[in-house]
Amino acid sequence: MFAHTGPDAASQSTPYTGFEFDSAQRLPLLLCLDTSESLRDNGAIDALNTALASWQHSLINDTVLGAAVDVALITFGGPGNITVWQSDVPLGRTAPRWPHSPFVPAHEFRPPRLRAEGVTLLHQALRLAMEVVADYKAGLRTSGMTHHRPQICVVTDGYPSDEEGAFSDAYRELLPNLRRAELERRFRLFAVGVGEPHKRAEAVLRALAPEFHAWLDGFPFEEVLKVMSHSAEAAQNGAAEAEFHEIFSRLKNRRGGGQVPA
Known part of the structure; x- marks a missing residue:
């Protein structure tokens, strides 16, 4: 799924530059967002x-997160169905290899203006997200840098589909790798559903992220992103696993009056 770094790849993305302003441990946060037509x-x-x-x-206003967190974005939906972004620059369906990573320091992140179209190729997007994170970690090690456990956050409003929009169980191919990743602490995966609940889709999220899955009423994207920031802050502070569960439980329980702290 990766494009080889060369003249073309270099012209499409700029090299990762986090080490130029901060030698602290990096904290990768990859958003894998559904932008299919139903949105x-x-x-x-x-x-x-x-x-x-x-x-x-x-x-930008959080000097701690802004200095240590690196952000990447993958959307599934829209032109080409899957798009890798480096900040607000679309890189297409593939990601260039380090040092031309989709990750940018958080204070440099500029979100693209997303459009809703296409189908829900969730399994393909998540597979690519795992590859992007693995390449990023290897690149940091090559550069003599260290990192906290990466976070991947998948947000969708429906079930995974094939190219024609029909339900696809291809996500099951990812489960063995995801279970190994949990055991080896390669990354922490959050899987969040929004909008009208779908039992079939809820089961998919539960299978993908047994520890951190939820289906939320409405479209509380701001609350989801706020939780990602709180989780990143906890990771920087060396929090125990129980604290991540507590942070995520506030999001899961929001319908019962629970609130995500400001």
Whole structure:
């Protein structure tokens, strides 16, 4: 799924430059976002764009997260169905290899203006997300840098589909690797559903992320991103696993009155 680094790849993305301003441990945070056609309904895609813009400002204003967190974005939906982004620059369906990583320091992250179209190739996007994170970690090690456990956050409003939009169980191919990744602490995966619940889709999220899955009423994208920031902060502080569960439980329980802290 990766493109080889060369003249073409270099012209499409700029090298990762986090080490130029901060030698602290890096904390990779990859957002894997559903932008399929169904998000045209109920103002969902507008809510997502608003949330990303708000989150960008919060990262800039948070000197701790802004200095140590690196952000990458993969969307599934829209032209080509899967798009890798380096900040607001679309790199296409593939990701260049280090040092031309999709990751950018959080204070440099500029969210693209996303459109809702296409189908829900969740399994392909998640597979690519895992590859991007693995390449990023290897690149940091090559550069003599260290990192906290990466975070991958998948957000969707429906079930995974094939190219024609029919339900696909291809996500099951990822489960053995995901279970190994959990045991080896390669990354922490959050899987969040939004909008009208789908039993079939909820079961998919539960299978992908047994520890951190939820289905939320409405489209509370700002709350989801806020939880990602709190989780990143906890990781930087060396929090025990129980603290990540506590942070995520506030999001899961929001319908019962629970609130994500400001």
